[in-house]
Amino acid sequence: MTSTNDTTLQAAGCVLWRRSPMDGELEICLVHRPKYDDWSHPKGKLKRGEDALAGAHREVLEETGYTATAGAVLPTVRYLANGRPKQVRYWAAEAGEGGFTPNDEVDRILWLPPTAARNRLTQPRDRTLVDALLTSLHLA
Numbered sequence: 001m002t003s004t005n006d007t008t009l010q011a012a013g014c015v016l017w018r019r020s021p022m023d024g025e026l027e028i029c030l031v032h033r034p035k036y037d038d039w040s041h042p043k044g045k046l047k048r049g050e051d052a053l054a055g056a057h058r059e060v061l062e063e064t065g066y067t068a069t070a071g072a073v074l075p076t077v078r079y080l081a082n083g084r085p086k087q088v089r090y091w092a093a094e095a096g097e098g099g100f101t102p103n104d105e106v107d108r109i110l111w112l113p114p115t116a117a118r119n120r121l122t123q124p125r126d127r128t129l130v131d132a133l134l135t136s137l138h139l140a
Contacts, residue, residue: 009086012056013043014068014093015133028117031063032108038122043088052089063106066098072136077125092136
């Protein structure tokens with residue numbers, strides 16, 4: 001019998017946030033992936049033996065160009081991807097230094113207020129992470 005770890009795709013990501021340089025209000029970073037034409041939080045599959053938090057930091061940097069300081073653990077999201085179970089562990093993460101450069105995987109990012117971010121996200125399962133972020137920052 002196969003254990004779930006052998007068959008479940010393991011991934012990690014962050015709900016990346018910052019204070020707006022314009023007005024100091026909270027903004028959430030969303031990434032646009034042209035392959036799927038969707039808007040989501042930065043995330044990706046873990047490399048073999050990679051720690052989930054290390055993978056989340058790597059994916060944020062690869063997809064957004066920003067470093068991140070992880071905060072609260074957010075809910076783990078589970079769903080089927082191409083018929084295979086996938087588990088994505090998430091953290092709240094404050095954006096640090098960096099800047100976005102378009103690439104093959106992510107061609108655009110947006111920094112949006114929480115309500116606009118929730119509305120722009122393609123998958124409903126990603127919207128609950130916005131609420132979890134606000135709760136973790138004591139803004140909900």
